[in-house]
Amino acid sequence: MTTSTATVRPVLIAGQWRDAKVAGTFQATDPNKNTKLEAEFPVSSWADCDEALDAAVDAAAQLRKLPTAKIAEFLERYADRIEAAKDALVEAAFSETGLGKSPRLADVELPRTSNQLRAAAKACRTGNWAMATIDTAAGIRSVFEPLGPVCVFGPNNFPFAFNSVSGGDFAAAIAAGNPVIGKANSSHPETTRLLAKEAAEALAETGLPAATVQLIYRTSHADGERLVSDPRTGATGYTGSRGAGLTLKAAADKAGKPIYLELSSVNPVVITPAALAQRGDAIVSEFMTSVLMGTGQFCTNPGMVMLVAGEATDKFIAAVTEKFSSSPAGTLLSPAVANSLASSVKTLCDFGAELLTGGGQIETDRCAMANTLLKATAKDFLGNPEGFQTEAFGNASLLLVADNVDQLCEAIGHLEGNLTGCVYTAEDGSDEDDYAAISFELAPKVGRLLNDKMPTGVAVSAAMNHGGPYPATGHPGFTAVGVPGSLVRFGKLTSYDNVRPDRLPAILGNSNPTGETWRLVDGQWSTSDVS
């Protein structure tokens, strides 16, 4: 059936904002008030997915024929439009997520989003992400090329910067030359719709295929699995919960379709006794800023702190407990997040973690729960490492106290893959042996190893790895943030062997196509022409 009620928002398929072929509707919640928002959004049936896939295949073919500079223009125009639409976007995102309007949404996340699109545009324009490689002696040249329609499933916690139609995966997929089918996160569909409107306008203004960006809001789980494994799909980017992510992974894997996942992570922070003895107060303060910012709803939130028993640790725990108790609890993204947090805290307590503060009832007039601090011993952890790595997404953290550094290292050896791991040690180098032992165990477990710095804050840098071993992601070699790394995920490697010079893609020709494109020519990276 096709809905005819005007209140149900339209989907964006094949360049048309049209009524969805609905399998149902849903409403998002305003977490600031714990009430349903008025707008109704469609749950698309497979018919919508099917049409979107057909349109995306056409768009992919058209995009392959366009100069990459055109795609870069679109990304830049879109970035401009997002900035121009800031007020409406911030208003919508605040209503749907409860994240602070300023600085968070307006002054941090929105500029990050537009700048991410511009960075992707630059990589697209130069082609520097595509690793053009030329072997003149063998007559072979290779380059990463677009791999086809990319489905993007965005998370709940970054309504702009990881949004399925404006975020990091989106920017990377488009800059690599692929159309995107965005699946909105159900917690902020209106924000996503407003972004897609700007994207559609930017497409029209820059003359790109209209189906380069498409938007559906929700599907059944079965249709989601069908989408990521459809023969027409090139790849999928997913950021969200582990359960849903692994279900999609299983479907995509079976069909041989690449899927890039960013799943849960407890982001262990290890603090040595000497570090605490030398600057405990400063570390308390850094930790507090990191752990409760955004109500703890960051992928890289420090959800586990690993300590060695002793006086300085006791003092650290007392200070953090006091601050957790006395700090106001922020608003959580949705009722689902609040329920999941309460459930995870209960799970950890059931496994034997001690509740130091918080862990109480969910507030009823908004989505919130008291700041929650838990404690367990490394011995407890070693008895049930999987259980104690239950992610409590939100304003909660688990302190793990080891008898000594050896035991702490043993516990690190039982960590699953994480996005980040931090090590705080003495500034005077007096515990280098501890650092060596700890970092040797920790580095293989994490995508990013930090020293004397909390994990929140993910710079858009070529050297950033916002990734990590399974189950933090699906593959230890890819980053979701950073150019050019994030683009390569959406590329297909093609070698051109003995292909006539006039038939080569411009990026593989003898002339450097932009004068600033890095190419590996006969073993040397160069921006020169091939002689």
Add this chain to the structure above:
Amino acid sequence: MTTSTATVRPVLIAGQWRDAKVAGTFQATDPNKNTKLEAEFPVSSWADCDEALDAAVDAAAQLRKLPTAKIAEFLERYADRIEAAKDALVEAAFSETGLGKSPRLADVELPRTSNQLRAAAKACRTGNWAMATIDTAAGIRSVFEPLGPVCVFGPNNFPFAFNSVSGGDFAAAIAAGNPVIGKANSSHPETTRLLAKEAAEALAETGLPAATVQLIYRTSHADGERLVSDPRTGATGYTGSRGAGLTLKAAADKAGKPIYLELSSVNPVVITPAALAQRGDAIVSEFMTSVLMGTGQFCTNPGMVMLVAGEATDKFIAAVTEKFSSSPAGTLLSPAVANSLASSVKTLCDFGAELLTGGGQIETDRCAMANTLLKATAKDFLGNPEGFQTEAFGNASLLLVADNVDQLCEAIGHLEGNLTGCVYTAEDGSDEDDYAAISFELAPKVGRLLNDKMPTGVAVSAAMNHGGPYPATGHPGFTAVGVPGSLVRFGKLTSYDNVRPDRLPAILGNSNPTGETWRLVDGQWSTSDVS
């Protein structure tokens, strides 16, 4: 049970050649005579795998502490030893595979193998594969690092160059800093044992951990699946049949373990009417050389030729049929290969392919079958694209005749992922429109696109892609041949964020560690020190 019969060959685990914990034994066949070879090899039980994994984990930790130059030394010493042991290796490989002693085994494949090891050594020494990236402003530096023990399953068709303890995956995994557990191909266990002996000696001579290279010969299917998905395993490289490969992939995927597969491929060769009209005889000759070399047992063997109906095509078909009939049939690798070939030919005939020549009984005094040529129309193909892409591995090929270029392009659109795709067109550029249409459809389907050149022959080049979209491989972004691309598969990306300078890995320090290591420093590729 532990076998005590001296005739059963030992496995190499934790640096010891010792009796296997056997679940059975097997013998290889001499395909030249179709008789069992004398030597018995063990089918290892899980106990062997378990010990090998433990030893590999230890070796991986030790390797992480060694300078990469030590690993490079091992690879070079091993290459030297392989060359010194040439006669025995060629003799064993000939007995187990039937491949020609010279030039094939002694003068082509063996030097390719040692040179591949040396190329990997060079990449290891410079670290150029590891994509060291430095962002001085953000204080973040990233690099690919070893990801842990790698299991390598080698194929039957290259007893040296893709051997699990000497081939491309092996060299790449070791050069990236990982120990290897090699699972011999059951068709050439003695060749593999001889290679592992040389590897073990080279390890001892260069002071690497003894468990850097381990060897088992065969396991149950269930234990194979357990091996690739074991928590101690870092990743797997597999080259072989699609069925076994996909079973291992399912197990590895479920455990979140990277697995790199090189599976079947029909390697379509498209020849335009104008090309045949201008130089049909030359193309017949090129095709014959490519398709029957090594009895057609190459991953990139041209198993499908796509043509447009017409006089020149009729002439091509007649000439090729005559040459297939009159050329002696080479020896196949094993009875299993002969049986599988006969079965695939029957399948294609059942689907409606016409048998032009060959397709007869398997010879009994050696593993061989008459050179086989099949023909079908593009219309037949479009009615059953999956069926007509049945790989007939060996000295067989399918000619597919389309009514016109449009229909030919439609057929290409239904191809699965392949390692290679070739296009032969007029030399005078008179059919550029045909080329444009054909290559636009073909390029997304293949890892390597060739012009006027047959697909056999896989140069070890930085620009080589010996890979391709599923189901040719498991991921469209990775190559199994070529340095540095093949090494990256066995790397884990690690960012170092705010890590103190004296704690950074040497490759990320301000000084360029070798003076010739390429690093991406603040957006510029450079071999200089960071100022």
